[in-house]
Amino acid sequence: MNENTLKKLKILAESAKYDAACTSSGVGRANTTGGVGSAASWGCCHSFSEDGRCISLLKVLFTNHCIYDCAYCVNRRSNDLPRVAFGVRELAELTIEFYRRNYIEGLFLSSGVLRGPDHTMELIIRSLRELRGALRFNGYIHVKCIPGADAALIRQAGLLADRLSVNIEIPSEANLKRLAPEKDHDSVYKPMYHICKGVLENREERKKYRSAPSFAPAGQSTQMIIGASDECDRDILQLSSRLYEGPALKRVFYSGFVPVNAYDSRLPALKAVPLVRENRLYQADWLMRFYGFAAGEILDGAQPNLDLHLDPKIAWALRHPEFFPVDANRAEYGAILRVPGIGLRSARRIVQARRYNRVTPEHMKRMGVVMSRARFFLADLAGLGQGAWGAPVPSGRAVKLGNAWDNLPGLRGGTIQELGPDYVRLALLEQMKRGREKKKAGVPVPAQLSLFGSGSGRAAPTSESLLALPV
Amino acid sequence: MLAFRYPRTFEGLLSAVFDAYKLRSFPEMLLEEGEIAPLTAGACHRVEHTAEKSGRVFAALQKKLSRQGLQKAMLVWLSEEAGSDFLLFSYIRRIIDAAQLLELDLTDPLVLDVNLLARKVACERSKLLGFVRFQKTAEGVYFAVIAPRHNVLSLLLAHFADRFAAERWLIYDLKRRCGVFHQAGRFHSAELDAPALRELEKSGRLPVGRLAADEALLQEVWRSYFKSIAIQERRNPELQRRLMPRRYWKYLTEAPNGF
Numbered sequence: 001m002n003e004n005t006l007k008k009l010k011i012l013a014e015s016a017k018y019d020a021a022c023t024s025s026g027v028g029r030a031n032t033t034g035g036v037g038s039a040a041s042w043g044c045c046h047s048f049s050e051d052g053r054c055i056s057l058l059k060v061l062f063t064n065h066c067i068y069d070c071a072y073c074v075n076r077r078s079n080d081l082p083r084v085a086f087g088v089r090e091l092a093e094l095t096i097e098f099y100r101r102n103y104i105e106g107l108f109l110s111s112g113v114l115r116g117p118d119h120t121m122e123l124i125i126r127s128l129r130e131l132r133g134a135l136r137f138n139g140y141i142h143v144k145c146i147p148g149a150d151a152a153l154i155r156q157a158g159l160l161a162d163r164l165s166v167n168i169e170i171p172s173e174a175n176l177k178r179l180a181p182e183k184d185h186d187s188v189y190k191p192m193y194h195i196c197k198g199v200l201e202n203r204e205e206r207k208k209y210r211s212a213p214s215f216a217p218a219g220q221s222t223q224m225i226i227g228a229s230d231e232c233d234r235d236i237l238q239l240s241s242r243l244y245e246g247p248a249l250k251r252v253f254y255s256g257f258v259p260v261n262a263y264d265s266r267l268p269a270l271k272a273v274p275l276v277r278e279n280r281l282y283q284a285d286w287l288m289r290f291y292g293f294a295a296g297e298i299l300d301g302a303q304p305n306l307d308l309h310l311d312p313k314i315a316w317a318l319r320h321p322e323f324f325p326v327d328a329n330r331a332e333y334g335a336i337l338r339v340p341g342i343g344l345r346s347a348r349r350i351v352q353a354r355r356y357n358r359v360t361p362e363h364m365k366r367m368g369v370v371m372s373r374a375r376f377f378l379a380d381l382a383g384l385g386q387g388a389w390g391a392p393v394p395s396g397r398a399v400k401l402g403n404a405w406d407n408l409p410g411l412r413g414g415t416i417q418e419l420g421p422d423y424v425r426l427a428l429l430e431q432m433k434r435g436r437e438k439k440k441a442g443v444p445v446p447a448q449l450s451l452f453g454s455g456s457g458r459a460a461p462t463s464e465s466l467l468a469l470p471v
Numbered sequence: 472m473l474a475f476r477y478p479r480t481f482e483g484l485l486s487a488v489f490d491a492y493k494l495r496s497f498p499e500m501l502l503e504e505g506e507i508a509p510l511t512a513g514a515c516h517r518v519e520h521t522a523e524k525s526g527r528v529f530a531a532l533q534k535k536l537s538r539q540g541l542q543k544a545m546l547v548w549l550s551e552e553a554g555s556d557f558l559l560f561s562y563i564r565r566i567i568d569a570a571q572l573l574e575l576d577l578t579d580p581l582v583l584d585v586n587l588l589a590r591k592v593a594c595e596r597s598k599l600l601g602f603v604r605f606q607k608t609a610e611g612v613y614f615a616v617i618a619p620r621h622n623v624l625s626l627l628l629a630h631f632a633d634r635f636a637a638e639r640w641l642i643y644d645l646k647r648r649c650g651v652f653h654q655a656g657r658f659h660s661a662e663l664d665a666p667a668l669r670e671l672e673k674s675g676r677l678p679v680g681r682l683a684a685d686e687a688l689l690q691e692v693w694r695s696y697f698k699s700i701a702i703q704e705r706r707n708p709e710l711q712r713r714l715m716p717r718r719y720w721k722y723l724t725e726a727p728n729g730f
Contacts, residue, residue, distance in 0.1 A: 001685055006692045013699040031633050038634045045714070046601040047725055049701035052710025056601075059700060094692075100613060100635065101605045103693050103724070258704050273704050353577035363578050366587070 005094060008084045015064040015075050016110055019167070019223060020255040024056040024105040024140040026218030027162045037099055037106075037139035039162065044105050057108035057142060058098055062086055062123055066112030070180035071267055072169065072228045074260040075112045085114070088123075092130040092137075099139050106140030106162075107131065117148040117187075125153065128160040140218075148187040151194045155215075158198050163218040163250070166191045171236050175229035179266055192249075195220045199248040219250040226281060227257040227274040228267060232304035234295075237284055241295035244288065254281045280306040287312055290344055291337050309429060314340045317377055318421040325379035325415040328364065329354050341374030372431055376416045376424045472499045472511050477518035479503040481548045484556055485525035487518045488563050497564065501557050528563070535566050540574040543589035549622045550592045558584055596623045600630055602715070604724045605640060606676065606690070607683040612652075613640040616671055616722050622647060628658060645671055675721035690724050697725035 025043030045054040061075070063085035069076045086094075095107045109127060114120050124143060131137045143161040145154055158164055166188050170176035173185040195216060202215035222243065224236060240252040256278035259270050284306060287293040291313070298312050299305070307315045317324065317340050326335050328350050336347045342364075349367040353359050361378075365371050416424045475498040477487040484501075491497045494516065502508055508515060532541060547559045562581045566573055577583045605613035613635065617624065624644045631640065632653055641661050643650035645668075650661035663671070670678050679687055720726040 001689060001692070003688075006688070006695055009692060010695050010699050013696050017700050017702055031636050034637065036635070036637070038630075040600070040630075042597070044597070044601045047697065047723065048711045048715040049697060050708060050711055051701045051703075051705035052707040052714060053701075053705075054714070055697070055700060058696070097689055098693060100638065101607070101689070101693070101724070102601075102603050102615070102631075105601075256705075258702060273702075275705065349577050352575050356576035357578035359578060363583075366583055367577060 001093065001097065005090060008086060008090075009060065009094065011082055011084050012060045012062075012064060012086065015081075015112070016059045016061045016108075018074060018255065018258060018260070019059065019108075019110060019144070020053075020253040021142065021165060021221055021223060021251070022054055022056050022059055022108060023221075023251065024142075026250060027140070029138060031138050032136070035136040035138045036096060037137055039106070039138070039140045046102065046104055056105045057140065058095055058104045058106070059108040060086070060091070060110075062091070062109060062111035062120070062127060063114050064112045065114045067115065068113055068180065068182045070169075070183065071261060071264045072179055072225055072257065076261065079261070086127070088127050088130050091127050092135050095131060095139075096135050096137060099137070104139075106137075106142070108142040108144075110144035111146065113146055117146040118150050118153060120146045121149040121153040121157065125156050125160065128157065132160050142218075145191045145195070147183055147191065149191055151191075154191055154194045155198055158195060158216040159213050161216060163221060164195045164216045165221040165223070166195070167223040168239075169223065169225050170229050171224050171231040171239050172229065175231065179229065192220065192222070196246055196248040216248075219248045221251040221253060222249065223253040223255055225257050226254050226278050227270060230268075233277070233281060233284070233306045234299040234304050236281065237288070237295045237299060240285060241288055252285060254278050254285070276308050277306070280308060280312060284312045287316075292334050293338075310425070311340075313338070314373070314428060317416070318425050321416045321421050324377045325417060326377060327379040328359055329380075339374050339377045341370035341372070341377070343368065373428065376414075376419065376427070379415065472513045474498055474500045474502050474508060474512040474515045475518055476502045476504060476506075476515055478520050479556070480520070481545070482522070482525040483518065483520045484548070484560060485528040485563075486520040488528045488560060488567075489524035490516065490518050491564070492567075498560075501560060528567075531567055532563065535569070535572075536574055540566075543574075543585060546589035546592040547585050549626070550588050551622050552588065555588060558588070592621045592623060592626075595619055595621050596626045598719070599623060599627060602719050602723065603627065603631070603642065604722060606724070607686045608677065608681055609683055611639065611683065613638055614677060615640070615642045616645050616675060617642060618644065618646040618718075618722065620718070624649070624651060628653070632656065632658070643671075676724075694725050 023043050024039070025041060027039050028041030029039040031038045043056065045056050047055040049055055063083070064075045064081065065083045065085060066073075066075045066077055069078055075081070091107075091109075095104075098104045099106070109124055111120050111124055114123065124146075128141060128143065131141070140163075141161040142163045142165065143157050145157065145164050145166045147166060154164070168185075168188050170179055176183060176185060198215045199219060202212070205212045206214065224239075226236070236254075243249045243252060256273040256275050257267075257270060258273050259267065261267065262269075284293075284298045287298055288295060293313075293316070297316060306312055310318070317338070323335075323338065326339050328336055328339075333347060333351050336342055336350060337344070342350070346364070346368040350359050350364065350369075353363065353367070361371060361375075364374070364378075412419060412423070419427075473496060475487050475490070477483045487498075487501065498516070500509075500512060502512070502515070532544070536544065544559060544562070547555055547562070558581070562585050565579070565581050573579065574582060577586065599617060599619055603615045603617060605615045608614050622644075624642060624647075627642060628651060631642070635653075636656065639652070639654045641650055641652045643661065643663060650663065652659045652661040667677070667681070670676075715723075
């Protein structure tokens with residue numbers, strides 16, 4: 001450990017930071033006698049960098065030397081950069097020292113391509129051996145496989161690492177060839193196939209022999225760059241959905257394109273990183289993985305791209321008013337999950353609680369349902385008795401809302417069936433806009449409760465009078 | 472308004488529950504020993520804690536609650552939030568009186584409150600599993616300071632004892648003035664001397680003189696890594712603060728100086 005390491009780390013971290021993946025979940029493992037470290041299956045974030053991304057692993061390149069010239073990559077050979085490489089021992093020691101101080105959960109090792117894919121892969125494997133073998137490190141290791149690397153090398157890496165990944169980077173092959181002439185989809189999908197095969201074989205093996213060494217126990221992931229080429233969201237989601245059908249792929253990461261090589265005319269001129277689009281893609285990804293949505297439901301034939309103003313779940317709900325209103329006390333779990341404003345946790349809580357008692361809007365609000373959103377999609381909200389929800393609200397009548405939305409003039413009560421999707425869309429957009437404005441103005445945004453006033457003749461409740469209400 | 476005065480420990484609270492059933496009268500407020508009773512307090516019963524009393528209540532709870540349920544009750548106690556002891560008292564009473572398994576009934580306000588509060592404590596614990604920062608001292612002990620909102624120190628120990636089994640380490644809760652020292656799989660309670668405490672109160676870090684030789688450099692390397700890994704085009708300090716609230720920064724190696 002010396003000043004030189006500091007300089008190297010700075011360069012190799014700068015070169016590695018555009019990779020979005022930094023998760024450490026998927027494998028639980030206790031320490032071994034005389035070893036250092038363990039792995040927590042739920043994953044653990046150790047810090048958050050200035051861009052708000054989680055730092056879980058020491059994310060570095062082994063080297064930023066590269067023989068390739070990919071248009072979207074900061075490390076392409078035509079860029080004039082200081083080029084360095086870690087020593088095998090140096091990297092292993094740095095990882096252990098960081099780990100001992102609880103800065104990190106483990107190592108995320110990627111690399112520029114030095115000489116060729118196989119040579120680079122060997123260097124990576126040597127670093128892993130040092131770490132796992134000589135230094136007896138039991139923490140998490142994520143390794144980026146080099147496209148085009150030999151199957152035998154991938155096999156070796158998989159026995160040392162917890163997660164392997166190969167980046168697709170550009171969703172369509174034509175665009176990949178245009179931007180990265182030395183790569184093709186074959187060089188990406190082949191290693192992915194080998195990893196998948198390795199995981200499956202290993203699963204069988206471990207059924208027979210419990211002590212068989214595990215192969216990439218946290219599965220594999222991949223990354224696509226968003227906005228460097230002209231694929232639409234539908235293509236991207238279809239591709240992700242196909243990948244998730246395979247047995248070993250745990251995550252697809254979407255990385256909004258940061259224009260690092262602005263001089264390259266093959267790249268689009270972006271004013272800013274497409275962060276909103278990236279966020280919408282992640283939301284859609286979550287819908288596919290946890291909420292039971294199919295890619296074709298999120299975006300159908302008529303729509304190539306996600307709505308940037310509304311999240312994909314609301315967008316789906318607005319296109320399918322016939323699905324609503326959903327009765328939280330009767331509908332099955334899957335249907336409750338489709339209600340905007342209800343997440344995995346609150347849906348589970350509702351299903352659990354309704355076995356005992358009728359779940360009321362007040363319950364739902366306390367269970368974490370965003371009622372200002374869900375109110376348009378739930379059945380039987382009005383007329384549930386007294387309390388904070390006030391008197392029954394006949395649908396269609398103008399009601400005043402308390403709290404954040406009390407200036408939303410003339411918002412009507414009722415479900416999407418009664419109000420129509422266009423009205424609900426406008427109301428939701430307006431609510432969000434007001435929420436943002438209040439936040440900006442430094443006014444604390446009250447808990448997201450829609451408080452129905454009694455209608456005509458009474459002033460909207462002020463924040464003081466709200467405090468007095470039993471909630 | 473009946474008040475119970477009890478020794479402020481989890482076992483003390485269980486003894487209070489025992490007394491309430493014994494006396495067949497339930498308090499409307501709980502006071503700790505030495506706490507001045509508010510004007511509204513009427514009669515006051517003083518709870519004598521014995522292991523037998525608390526043991527019997529605990530055994531009853533074990534019958535009525537699942538393992539997770541017991542864990543949640545413990546988390547509520549560790550929350551140290553105002554009124555959480557009375558919440559827990561009422562909850563235990565509710566559980567003991569219930570004819571059927573109650574702990575999953577989230578429509579019951581007490582059950583929901585207990586679940587939400589337990590979750591808050593569990594969240595702080597998992598946050599701290601990441602945010603604890605060890606500094607290597609000249610004696611080779613890995614030393615960390617925390618000052619969590621809830622009393623989660625005891626919930627961190629098993630994790631670090633497994634992860635750093637071979638190491639000697641010490642985690643000190645500056646807010647509650649108590650620490651735990653780990654060596655070879657055993658835990659010992661630890662005290663700090665006054666100058667060290669003063670320095671920690673001020674800067675959140677150990678004075679450089681007490682650190683191991685290469686520690687300052689290593690911390691510098693980590694800080695530089697922390698800066699390099701952020702993508703400037705995506706800068707979003709608001710998101711950073713939401714995920715890593717400012718109250719933790721004082722004890723983070725990577726936080727800018729002056730925090």
